[in-house]
Amino acid sequence: MTELLLTVFSATFFVTVIRTTTPLLFAALGGLISDLSGALNVALEGMMLVACLTAVVVSVYAPWYVAVLAALVAGGLLGAVMAFFHLKLKADIILVGFAVNIFATGATVYALTLATGGDKGTSINLPSKAVPAVDLSFLSAIPGIGPTLTAFLSGHSILSWLVALTVFLIWFFLYRTPWGLWLRGVGEYPAAPEAAGIAVNKVRAWSLVVSGALAGLGGAQLAMFNYVGFTREMTAGRGFIALGAVLLGARHPVGAMWAALLFGVFEALSVVMPNLFNWIPAELIHMIPFVVTVLALVAFSYRIQRRLRTRGLA
Numbered sequence: 001m002t003e004l005l006l007t008v009f010s011a012t013f014f015v016t017v018i019r020t021t022t023p024l025l026f027a028a029l030g031g032l033i034s035d036l037s038g039a040l041n042v043a044l045e046g047m048m049l050v051a052c053l054t055a056v057v058v059s060v061y062a063p064w065y066v067a068v069l070a071a072l073v074a075g076g077l078l079g080a081v082m083a084f085f086h087l088k089l090k091a092d093i094i095l096v097g098f099a100v101n102i103f104a105t106g107a108t109v110y111a112l113t114l115a116t117g118g119d120k121g122t123s124i125n126l127p128s129k130a131v132p133a134v135d136l137s138f139l140s141a142i143p144g145i146g147p148t149l150t151a152f153l154s155g156h157s158i159l160s161w162l163v164a165l166t167v168f169l170i171w172f173f174l175y176r177t178p179w180g181l182w183l184r185g186v187g188e189y190p191a192a193p194e195a196a197g198i199a200v201n202k203v204r205a206w207s208l209v210v211s212g213a214l215a216g217l218g219g220a221q222l223a224m225f226n227y228v229g230f231t232r233e234m235t236a237g238r239g240f241i242a243l244g245a246v247l248l249g250a251r252h253p254v255g256a257m258w259a260a261l262l263f264g265v266f267e268a269l270s271v272v273m274p275n276l277f278n279w280i281p282a283e284l285i286h287m288i289p290f291v292v293t294v295l296a297l298v299a300f301s302y303r304i305q306r307r308l309r310t311r312g313l314a
Contacts (some may be wrong), residue, residue, distance in 0.1 A: 003276050008269075011151035016271060019226055021264030022160045023048065023218035027242035028249070028256040029163070029170055030075075030214030035246055036174070037207035038187035042097035043082060044215045045239025046104030047075040051219025053108045056230040057115050059129040068131065068159070068220045075216020076209045078104075083205035101239075109232055123230040131157050131224045157225040159217060166214070171253045183207060215239065237290060244293045248300050259296070266292045 007013055027044045034041040041047075051071035059067035078100055085091040085099075109120050116125045136154035140146040174180035185193040186203045194200050222238070223230055241263050248262075249255030267289045274285055 007272050007276065011148075013268060013272065014152050015155055016268040017261070017264050018156055018160050020267040020271070021261050022157060022163050023222040023226065024238055024242050024245060024263055024267075025163050025167070025257060025260040026159075026218030026221065027215045027239055028245040028260045029166060029253060030211035030218070031243050031246045032249075032251060032253060032256050033170070033183070033214070034079075034204075034207045034211035035251060036187045037183050037204045038190060039083075039086065039093055039204045039208055040097075041079070041082070041208060041211045041215075042094055042243065043078065043100035043104075043239075044211070044242050045235055045237065046097075046101035047078045047212045047215035048219040048222065048235045048239050049104045049108055049233070050078060051075045051216035052223035052234055053111055053115075053123075053230050054216075055220040055223045056123050056126060056128040057111075059224060060126050064129045064131055064224065067129065067224065068217070071216040071220035071223075072213045073216070075212035075214070075219065077212070079208040079210070079212025080205070082212070083208040086208075087201045087205055105233060108230075112230060112232070121232050126229070128229055129224065130228045131159055131221065133225075134158055134161060157221060159221045159225065162217070163221075167253050167257045174253065215242075218242075241289060241293050244297050248296050262296070263289055263293060 027048055030047075031041050031044050051074050054074040055067045055071040058070040062070075082093070082096050082100060085096045086093045112123060113120050116123055119125060133155045134157070137150055139149040139153065142149060172180075174184060182193055182198050183203055186198070186200050190200045193203075218238070219235070222234065227234065242260070245256050245259035245263060248259040249257070270285050270288045273280070273288075277285070
């Protein structure tokens with residue numbers, strides 16, 4: 001237990017938490033945007049998976065930033081596909097989302113086979129690139145706290161810093177601009193913005209595209225920094241955990257950030273615990289993030305129901 005506490009309060013564990021949180025937070029922010037517009041995006045998992053493979057394959061032939069942009073575009077295109085089927089063809093958004101997830105699972109394996117010349121499991125034969133880490137070693141020159149700052153802040157992915165900025169930008173967009181008010185209005189009571197001349201379907205379509213693009217950035221972080229390369233079904237449920245972060249975070253960008261950090265902590269624990277408790281089956285340890293997600297959502301649902309009952313009695 002002492003070893004676990006020392007590990008949890010170390011700079012290495014903090015860096016691991018930020019690494020595991022980044023793809024979750026990108027996907028959660030994407031899910032938040034679409035959810036606030038009234039179009040729940042359950043395809044975050046598939047979008048991240050397609051973006052992972054896209055980033056890896058493109059990085060073989062182009063610089064890392066082009067690969068990240070390609071992952072963003074891939075996610076955005078899947079968002080546009082969802083918008084077409086849901087808004088144009090009137091298909092149920094949940095069914096469309098699961099169809100995208102099923103498509104992504106099979107299509108990525110097939111595309112991986114073509115890209116690697118037959119390997120259906122990993123992209124180990126592809127010399128893919130990584131997103132560079134930000135070097136802040138110059139902070140060591142600060143007297144007293146310099147080495148500590150360097151240990152905690154240096155070495156994070158460029159995308160980790162970008163997602164922190166994205167949280168602020170989305171908060172500002174949603175609560176400080178008229179466009180954010182339109183988006184929230186479309187999700188809460190679409191008849192009102194429609195009466196004001198706002199194209200409800202257009203807002204929802206763009207929300208799904210942005211949602212997919214953000215999930216794509218999460219996939220790029222996963223395949224180009226957390227793991228440099230692609231592995232079959234490597235998202236491993238992170239898209240659904242991100243949806244849980246949206247709900248646990250009370251559909252607010254800052255709340256989603258804290259919820260994603262919470263899930264990131266437990267995912268990081270599932271990474272370090274096998275080395276400390278080798279007598280515990282690894283499968284049980286890897287279940288931790290998913291069990292915590294379920295428990296957190298149950299607690300959140302109970303809190304909401306209790307609040308509603310209290311209002312009813314008042």
